[in-house]
Amino acid sequence: MSERTVDVAIIGSGTAGLNAMAQARKAGKSFVLINGGEPGTTCARVGCMPSKAMIQVAEDYHRRTHLGKYGVDGHEAMTLDIPEALEHVQDLRDIFVDRVLGSSTDDMPGDLFIQDYARLLEPTLIEVAGQRIRADAVVIATGSRPLIPKPWRAFGNRLLTTDDVFELEDLPESMAVIGLGTIGLELGQSLSRLGVRITGFDQMDEIAGTQDPEVGQSAIDIIGKEFPIHLGQAAEITQEGEKLRVSAGEHSVLVDKVLCSIGRVPNVEGLGLETLGVPLGKQGIPAFDSSSMQVGDLPVFLAGDVTGERPLLHEAGDEGKIAGYNAARGESARFRRKTPLFINFCDPNICAVGQRWSELDQDRIAVGQIKLAPVGRALIMGKNKGVIRIYADKVSGTLLGGEMITPKGENLAHLLCWCIEQGLTVGQLLRMPFYHPVIEEALQAALYDAYGKIEAKNEGGLTELRRL
Missing domain, CATH: 3.30.390.30 (FAD/NAD-linked reductase, C-terminal dimerisation domain)
Structure with a gap:
């Protein structure tokens, strides 16, 4: 098997990985960018951008319910072509993805961008696409994916994740949303405003990650007027014919589909992080310094959603810059993080x-x-x-x-x-x-x-x- 050397190897071509690559280029270092799975960043494909497109459609359509106050006649007769609306969301999604790819990996030669899954054989030795790459430093920015409890996987396409929603060509009549954090709440409200009968569940006592008791209660009161919200108990799913029953304590609802938005897990399966020689903590991630992104004293750096700490695009960008800066310069410089x-x-x-x-x-x-x-x-x-x-x-x-x-x-x-x-x-x-x-x-x-x-x-x- 052939082996070549580079200064910096970056695994993952999402927001964090692309920012790390920019730092390697800026420092004049040789690099390779490796990506398994779909390219185009989580934000553009299944996150920030398509969700905001759906939110905009839902808000604009929902606004018709207020028009009567302003003397606008016929507002109740307004209708929405759901397949056309979903196609609009997908078209915008594709534009965002194409823009990312067009400004990053589309024109990169094969020796700089490898579209395949990588595995660490040693902390700085990578096997990918039938070759081995020896790097002075490695940046791991492999992102995350939706968490689905193993027993729930048996429900097939009746169980949706946030990755699936933006591929739908039509919407079901009813849906339960399990997990009312940022993603679940945004999509739940939007789908409700698009005409889906939504019921929300979360085992926590608050929604959207609120902590302030006044804000949290206000959020529950306001959003709870749009669709039922059941909090404080874990939800269970059982099959009843062609439908699914979701139950939590005394609350139960029969729905066509379930949107599972209970969290995300890092993409580290098969990556070989055990070869780093350091203890792996929660979800298989090694301890790292969030100001330098370095793993122990190794020339290995983590960045982006794979860390599980700050799963936000602007934070992923900053972490990619920090990791890339240190990897390209052989440093362990620590940077002050921005206000959350x-x-x-x-x-x-x-x-x-x-x-x-x-x-x-x-x-x-x-x-x-x-x-x-x-x-x-x-x-x-x-x-x-x-x-x-x-x-x-x-x-x-x-x-x-x-x-x-x-x-x-x-x-x-x-x-x-x-x-x-x-x-x-x-x-x-x-x-x-x-x-x-x-x-x-x-x-x-x-x-x-x-x-x-x-x-x-x-x-x-x-x-x-x-x-x-």
């Missing part, structure tokens, strides 16, 4: 920024809150539901984090995240300009609420103005 940012694109958006509720010392924080009901802009939009909660240090007023369920939450969360990243205080934010009427005024109101509870005040008299 989580956005669920259900309606209203559910977002978390910075430190989470469970991480905070409740005796040392000031909490600012505003409910969306009286917010003028939200009322005009017909979306005045939800709550915004921000957390600040009670003494200094420094922003620490926040959680919210609110319209335009994707925008407000970014603003708050940027301010936390800059180390700003509540008082400094209140000196920023706020237009009227805008949804950002809701954030301003939460800041005022927090400002009254902290010790540090702005100099100059007025909270929002600087004295000349």
Whole structure:
């Protein structure tokens, strides 16, 4: 079997792998990019982008239910061609995938990009496509796949995963969604708005990964008005004729299909991580430094969803850059990670920024809150539901984090995240300009609420103005 050498071998051509490759190129190092399975990144194929396309179709169609308030006649007669809508989602998905491939691997020669599954024979010796590749450093960015409990696999195509939803040509009349984290909740609400009778289940007591009790309860109350949600008990599936029965405690429903969205597992089967010579932890992943992405003291680095820690595109990109930088330079440089940012694109958006509720010392924080009901802009939009909660240090007023369920939450969360990243205080934010009427005024109101509870005040008299 032939063997060749490269400076950096990258296993996985998703977001993390492509960013690692960019670092190797920038450093002028030789490299090989190896990919098993479908190319095109999880985000473009089955994640961020097709899900947002489906959410947009569902939101636009759902908007018809509000048109009567504005005097629009005939809104109840509006119909939706489901196969055509799904084809639209798939067309957009294909565009996104083609763009990724066109700007990355499509024109790469075969010695640089190998489309096959790799296996480690040693920490830096890889066997793939009938050859062996010796590398100075290896980046493992093999991604993840939906978790399906083994007994549930017997239900065949009646059990869907997020990878399957975007291949559907039509929708069933009824569906149970098991797992109401980000993906399950987004798709569950969208499918409900597209006319599917949805019932949601989750063994946790909250949805969308919320931790703040006020935000969590508000989310359950709001989303629960669109479809039934059963929490706190694990769901079980049994077959009844051509249908499936999903049961959790006293709750039971008979459905055509089940969407399983209970989590994802790293793609490491057959990869040979045992050859690294270090203990393998949860789900077969070795311990690594999340600031350098290095495994022990080996020239091996992990990046992206395979780690299971921050399964988000922007985090995968950063991890790929860190891993690629160190792999290309033979270093173990540690980098400060960015302020955590989580956005669920259900309606209203559910977002978390910075430190989470469970991480905070409740005796040392000031909490600012505003409910969306009286917010003028939200009322005009017909979306005045939800709550915004921000957390600040009670003494200094420094922003620490926040959680919210609110319209335009994707925008407000970014603003708050940027301010936390800059180390700003509540008082400094209140000196920023706020237009009227805008949804950002809701954030301003939460800041005022927090400002009254902290010790540090702005100099100059007025909270929002600087004295000349």
